[in-house]
Amino acid sequence: MEAKKKPAKSVTxxxxxxxxxxxxxxxxxxxKGIRFKTIDVTKDKFAAEDCRKHGCRSVPVILxxxxxxxxxxxxxxxxxxxxx
Numbered sequence: 001m002e003a004k005k006k007p008a009k010s011v012t013x014x015x016x017x018x019x020x021x022x023x024x025x026x027x028x029x030x031x032k033g034i035r036f037k038t039i040d041v042t043k044d045k046f047a048a049e050d051c052r053k054h055g056c057r058s059v060p061v062i063l064x065x066x067x068x069x070x071x072x073x074x075x076x077x078x079x080x081x082x083x084x
Contacts, residue, residue: 008034008035009064009065009081009082009083010037010063010064010065010066011029011034011035011036011037011062011063011064011082012036012037012038012039012062012063013025013026013029013036013037013038013039013060013061013062013063014039014041014047014048014051014056014059014060014061014062014063015038015039015040015041015059015060016040016041016042016059017040017042019059019060021059021060021072021073022059022060022073024073025060025062025073026038028073028075028078034082041059041061051069054069054071055069055071056069056071056072057071058071058072060072060073062078064078064081064082065081068081
């Protein structure tokens with residue numbers, strides 16, 4: 001019997017246009033074949049406020065599975081949150 005594959009956790013990256021670490025995060029997810037949604041906090045003030053409410057003062061902010069907030073590009077935290 002074949003093991004069922006767990007559904008992929010949703011990934012959202014809160015970014016700004018000039019953020020180098022945001023681009024590195026997006027490149028990382030792309031290289032791993034992980035789909036993600038991007039939200040530009042310079043255009044979405046509600047999203048920027050949501051990030052601040054979760055203790056993040058700069059971008060990138062990465063939201064995994066709708067519940068796990070990561071401030072900055074921390075590959076180890078990302079892999080733990082994704083169960084990798």
